[in-house]
Amino acid sequence: MDKKLCVLFPGIGYHCDKPLLYYCGKLADRSGYETIKLKYSGFTGQEDAAGHALKLSEEQLSGVDFQQFSRVVFVGKSIGTAAALAYREKYNIAADCVLLTPLALTFEHSAKGSIAFHGTADPWAKTPDIERLCKEQGVKLFEYPQANHSLETGDPKKDIPTIGKVISEIENGKIFR
Numbered sequence: 001m002d003k004k005l006c007v008l009f010p011g012i013g014y015h016c017d018k019p020l021l022y023y024c025g026k027l028a029d030r031s032g033y034e035t036i037k038l039k040y041s042g043f044t045g046q047e048d049a050a051g052h053a054l055k056l057s058e059e060q061l062s063g064v065d066f067q068q069f070s071r072v073v074f075v076g077k078s079i080g081t082a083a084a085l086a087y088r089e090k091y092n093i094a095a096d097c098v099l100l101t102p103l104a105l106t107f108e109h110s111a112k113g114s115i116a117f118h119g120t121a122d123p124w125a126k127t128p129d130i131e132r133l134c135k136e137q138g139v140k141l142f143e144y145p146q147a148n149h150s151l152e153t154g155d156p157k158k159d160i161p162t163i164g165k166v167i168s169e170i171e172n173g174k175i176f177r
Helices: 018-029 051-059 079-090 106-108 129-138 155-172
Strands: 005-009 033-037 071-076 095-100 116-117 138-146
Touching: 005 018, 005 051, 005 079, 018 033, 018 071, 018 155, 033 079, 051 079, 071 079, 079 095, 079 106, 106 129, 116 129, 116 155, 129 138, 138 155
Parallel strands: 005 033, 005 071, 071 095, 095 116, 116 138
Antiparallel strands: none
């Protein structure tokens, strides 16, 4: 049987038990993936946050033999998107990536083979910048009007269906095949 792996790269304040990462993990589990949920801490606001996230990722993934897996998917949220792409590049991992609310600095590394999800009211990532960067790198972008950095609008009647749409797009895109 093929072994498949999903790694969840969280955000600074958005851990793997919050909705977007939680349900991506559930989708991976249901699709037969082994799932690793990274944990980030120790951000001071004075260090390079992307570098710190990469360092924490490297520490937690140091014992993983990626060669034993026939398929690898990285799911990143916010600063975790930058860490996922940096890790993939540094260690030459053949992983598809899901970029949940990527930052402009995420695209300092190749995002080829990725899909991205962005809220148009995200105060951490300007919509024109994310649209341009996704287009330049050939990343399929899904946008959610008036949604913030958590893809939320403040209205649960809108936010809960949004999570469902994100999971459906990931599933329809056959990320977890």
